[in-house]
Amino acid sequence: MSHTPDPERVCAAAALTSYWYKGASETYDALTEEEIGNILDKVMGYGHVSVIEHAKFTFSIEDVSRACTHQLVRHRVASYTQQSQRYVKVEELEPVIPPTVKSDPDALRLYNDAVENIKAVYSKLVDLGIPNEDARFILPNATRTNIVVTMNARELRHFFKFRCCERAQWEIREVANRMLDICKSVAPKIFKRAGPTCVCEGRCPEGDLSCGRIKVSSNGS
Amino acid sequence: MSHTPDPERVCAAAALTSYWYKGASETYDALTEEEIGNILDKVMGYGHVSVIEHAKFTFSIEDVSRACTHQLVRHRVASYTQQSQRYVKVEELEPVIPPTVKSDPDALRLYNDAVENIKAVYSKLVDLGIPNEDARFILPNATRTNIVVTMNARELRHFFKFRCCERAQWEIREVANRMLDICKSVAPKIFKRAGPTCVCEGRCPEGDLSCGRIKVSSNGS
Amino acid sequence: MSHTPDPERVCAAAALTSYWYKGASETYDALTEEEIGNILDKVMGYGHVSVIEHAKFTFSIEDVSRACTHQLVRHRVASYTQQSQRYVKVEELEPVIPPTVKSDPDALRLYNDAVENIKAVYSKLVDLGIPNEDARFILPNATRTNIVVTMNARELRHFFKFRCCERAQWEIREVANRMLDICKSVAPKIFKRAGPTCVCEGRCPEGDLSCGRIKVSSNGS
Amino acid sequence: MSHTPDPERVCAAAALTSYWYKGASETYDALTEEEIGNILDKVMGYGHVSVIEHAKFTFSIEDVSRACTHQLVRHRVASYTQQSQRYVKVEELEPVIPPTVKSDPDALRLYNDAVENIKAVYSKLVDLGIPNEDARFILPNATRTNIVVTMNARELRHFFKFRCCERAQWEIREVANRMLDICKSVAPKIFKRAGPTCVCEGRCPEGDLSCGRIKVSSNGS
Numbered sequence: 001m002s003h004t005p006d007p008e009r010v011c012a013a014a015a016l017t018s019y020w021y022k023g024a025s026e027t028y029d030a031l032t033e034e035e036i037g038n039i040l041d042k043v044m045g046y047g048h049v050s051v052i053e054h055a056k057f058t059f060s061i062e063d064v065s066r067a068c069t070h071q072l073v074r075h076r077v078a079s080y081t082q083q084s085q086r087y088v089k090v091e092e093l094e095p096v097i098p099p100t101v102k103s104d105p106d107a108l109r110l111y112n113d114a115v116e117n118i119k120a121v122y123s124k125l126v127d128l129g130i131p132n133e134d135a136r137f138i139l140p141n142a143t144r145t146n147i148v149v150t151m152n153a154r155e156l157r158h159f160f161k162f163r164c165c166e167r168a169q170w171e172i173r174e175v176a177n178r179m180l181d182i183c184k185s186v187a188p189k190i191f192k193r194a195g196p197t198c199v200c201e202g203r204c205p206e207g208d209l210s211c212g213r214i215k216v217s218s219n220g221s
Numbered sequence: 222m223s224h225t226p227d228p229e230r231v232c233a234a235a236a237l238t239s240y241w242y243k244g245a246s247e248t249y250d251a252l253t254e255e256e257i258g259n260i261l262d263k264v265m266g267y268g269h270v271s272v273i274e275h276a277k278f279t280f281s282i283e284d285v286s287r288a289c290t291h292q293l294v295r296h297r298v299a300s301y302t303q304q305s306q307r308y309v310k311v312e313e314l315e316p317v318i319p320p321t322v323k324s325d326p327d328a329l330r331l332y333n334d335a336v337e338n339i340k341a342v343y344s345k346l347v348d349l350g351i352p353n354e355d356a357r358f359i360l361p362n363a364t365r366t367n368i369v370v371t372m373n374a375r376e377l378r379h380f381f382k383f384r385c386c387e388r389a390q391w392e393i394r395e396v397a398n399r400m401l402d403i404c405k406s407v408a409p410k411i412f413k414r415a416g417p418t419c420v421c422e423g424r425c426p427e428g429d430l431s432c433g434r435i436k437v438s439s440n441g442s
Numbered sequence: 443m444s445h446t447p448d449p450e451r452v453c454a455a456a457a458l459t460s461y462w463y464k465g466a467s468e469t470y471d472a473l474t475e476e477e478i479g480n481i482l483d484k485v486m487g488y489g490h491v492s493v494i495e496h497a498k499f500t501f502s503i504e505d506v507s508r509a510c511t512h513q514l515v516r517h518r519v520a521s522y523t524q525q526s527q528r529y530v531k532v533e534e535l536e537p538v539i540p541p542t543v544k545s546d547p548d549a550l551r552l553y554n555d556a557v558e559n560i561k562a563v564y565s566k567l568v569d570l571g572i573p574n575e576d577a578r579f580i581l582p583n584a585t586r587t588n589i590v591v592t593m594n595a596r597e598l599r600h601f602f603k604f605r606c607c608e609r610a611q612w613e614i615r616e617v618a619n620r621m622l623d624i625c626k627s628v629a630p631k632i633f634k635r636a637g638p639t640c641v642c643e644g645r646c647p648e649g650d651l652s653c654g655r656i657k658v659s660s661n662g663s
Numbered sequence: 664m665s666h667t668p669d670p671e672r673v674c675a676a677a678a679l680t681s682y683w684y685k686g687a688s689e690t691y692d693a694l695t696e697e698e699i700g701n702i703l704d705k706v707m708g709y710g711h712v713s714v715i716e717h718a719k720f721t722f723s724i725e726d727v728s729r730a731c732t733h734q735l736v737r738h739r740v741a742s743y744t745q746q747s748q749r750y751v752k753v754e755e756l757e758p759v760i761p762p763t764v765k766s767d768p769d770a771l772r773l774y775n776d777a778v779e780n781i782k783a784v785y786s787k788l789v790d791l792g793i794p795n796e797d798a799r800f801i802l803p804n805a806t807r808t809n810i811v812v813t814m815n816a817r818e819l820r821h822f823f824k825f826r827c828c829e830r831a832q833w834e835i836r837e838v839a840n841r842m843l844d845i846c847k848s849v850a851p852k853i854f855k856r857a858g859p860t861c862v863c864e865g866r867c868p869e870g871d872l873s874c875g876r877i878k879v880s881s882n883g884s
Contacts, residue, residue: 001467002452010444010500014523014590021534023504023588025443047868053521054592056498058452062465067358076297079495081456092463098355107349114342114359121335128328133390134319137288138335142358146465148456150496169354205710222688223673231665231721235744235811244725244809246664268647274742275813277719279673283686300716300815302677367686369677371717426489509800518739540797549791556784556801563777570770575832576761579730580777584800611796
């Protein structure tokens with residue numbers, strides 16, 4: 001939806017400030033793309049990742065379940081604005097359907113019937129004078145919602161470690177993978193190694209729950 | 222559940238550090254209760270509220286709805302550990318019932334029937350082999366959950382401003398009021414003026430949506 | 443140095459997400475300037491200031507004292523990259539001079555002589571083989587430094603409350619006022635009421651230390 | 664100075680909340696020390712380190728240089744209260760002396776003379792009517808200060824990674840090592856693997872700047 005203009009230039013100019021007596025206002029315009037790449041490689045190689053906090057990305061994440069946004073908002077170094085259920089209309093209650101349900105005709109029928117029933121109950125509760133904010137107690141986790149999220153590149157890389165992992169829940173993994181694609185296209189130097197822990201650190205922290213993509217090694221052993 | 226031992230002494234000793242050459246290790250034991258009260262009154266009166274961040278409180282909030290915890294976890298300056306729905310058992314699906322529903326027999330019957338239906342569908346989905354984490358998409362916002370929260374006194378006072386307000390949703394207001402009672406009993410000096418904005422600042426920011434407890438005045442006028 | 447492109451549009455589209463079933467990707471392009479103004483006025487009037495967190499601003503603050511950056515970095519909801527003193531060269535040790543010193547010839551002479559002496563000692567320590575990072579222990583608070591700061595609009599408004607105040611230290615007040623000017627020119631709707639507490643809230647929290655610009659009222663009385 | 668009482672019990676009870684339908688208030692008292700150890704090993708082994716955020720530690724760090732506290736306060740997930748230089752008295756200006764200076768008689772003499780000179784200039788500036796807050800511009804980085812810090816166990820472990828490292832500046836490394844000793848004695852299960860990156864992760868991120876304690880491996884290779 002939006003991001004810091006020329007995010008890699010901003011971060012590289014900030015990084016130079018650490019090491020050089022010149023201010024970032026002077027170096028910002030002077031840096032070549034190649035210099036930007038070299039600076040970012042160097043400082044990020046040393047683990048000085050705080051410089052990439054200056055690059056901010058805003059996403060509009062739409063039509064995901066409340067289950068997904070409940071997980072998403074647990075990442076605290078970010079700003080969120082979410083659709084309120086105080087104002088939701090019943091016509092808009094098309095639910096998110098998990099792939100495991102979609103691919104099983106019996107489960108899908110059960111699921112859809114249950115959702116239709118819930119929608120009917122929700123409407124009747126509102127008709128009986130129950131306020132929206134209380135009637136929504138009956139709405140399922142599957143209810144669609146929209147959320148606007150702003151995160152910096154450092155927190156995004158951290159988010160991708162956990163949420164692009166095969167062990168993450170399918171829906172937030174889908175969201176994370178699409179966010180990663182966007183980040184890679186906008187700031188390829190910053191995100192070139194981003195992804196699940198196995199991609200960005202070459203190790204798997206999941207122990208005996210690992211997906212097996214790489215040989216497991218636990219911390220420090 | 223737990224809190225910084227003698228939280229007001231810690232905060233007062235920290236406050237003294239600002240103004241005096243002696244370290245807090247020396248003043249910590251020496252302060253009388255009266256001195257602690259005077260120091261806290263003085264620094265908090267000047268709006269230097271960062272000193273009360275040193276007082277931490279941990280709460281175990283149990284049997285609240287997922288709707289409530291979704292609001293709760295939006296307060297980012299805090300630490301949370303929440304019951305995962307990956308491991309929930311259907312027998313434990315006794316839902317939270319809003320008071321407006323409880324007091325209306327027709328609404329209550331509708332609500333309870335809907336919950337029973339959802340529980341049955343959830344069980345059948347699991348029996349069909351749908352993983353728990355996908356079957357739970359059908360579970361309602363009303364599902365009970367437990368969460369452990371640690372916040373500092375400054376953030377708690379900010380939390381109480383919004384969540385003890387009459388305009389807040391009833392469930393989180395109940396939680397906030399019980400947390401406030403606990404805080405007042407443990408740290409009466411820090412929380413003596415805590416509460417909704419009308420109590421702690423003597424003004425109401427809610428404009429034409431105000432509950433009317435105090436005469437409304439908008440910001441800056 | 444850099445900021446979220448069209449920051450007010452981003453924040454207004456995010457705000458609409460709360461109240462409307464449409465996602466921000468759809469409303470973002472459709473909003474008129476007038477609608478943006480109305481939305482921001484409304485949500486900020488209700489104190490729902492979290493939406494303006496989506497607007498980020500990056501500043502390169504140059505040639506300020508270490509005393510000033512020590513105060514600045516205390517604002518934690520921000521990202522910083524600062525010039526390291528491990529790499530500073532003595533030739534660049536032109537100090538910041540407080541106006542009270544500048545305007546008093548005796549004080550100025552004392553001050554400049556002391557700085558010259560410190561520079562000489564610093565050089566000799568380095569010549570004796572003392573590492574830069576230890577020799578700098580002798581450098582004064584007045585030493586110039588550069589810092590790159592990224593803050594969101596909500597935190598900036600909070601920062602301006604304290605740091606544009608007459609009671610703030612002169613140097614950080616100068617920095618804050620210049621940052622406020624830039625913010626007002628880039629995002630006039632978001633920052634129209636920004637400034638010290640007396641400007642944005644119509645009250646003074648400084649008690650008997652107030653500058654007297656407005657009649658003092660302490661909290662809640 | 665202070666810490667969460669029985670911090671490991673709090674964290675283990677919080678961790679259990681994730682996996683079990685019982686609330687933490689019930690499990691808190693029931694857990695044995697052995698169970699606490701097993702729970703913490705398991706969740707921390709999986710990288711679910713957020714549970715240890717519930718354990719908070721408050722330190723009074725005294726007689727360190729302003730250079731040291733400037734580095735310290737850059738760790739943002741913490742609460743700080745620092746001695747203000749607005750109120751410092753010149754008699755208290757005994758500076759911190761780096762070991763490299765202390766062990767070189769020529770350097771030490773230069774250093775001490777420079778400090779004496781600075782103290783004299785500071786006094787004269789104050790006598791001339793320069794406000795303390797401006798006179799302090801001439802004070803060196805070596806000036807002693809006190810600071811009270813509260814951090815949670817997760818942030819402490821992160822802090823120790825960087826600041827217990829041989830590459831860290833000597834003074835903050837000393838502070839970090841003493842904090843680590845205290846943490847290990849209070850919460851041995853939480854901090855048993857804490858320390859610099861080479862200790863807690865078995866790898867060194869410092870590249871060609873490594874101290875060589877372990878064989879260097881850069882990220883992901």
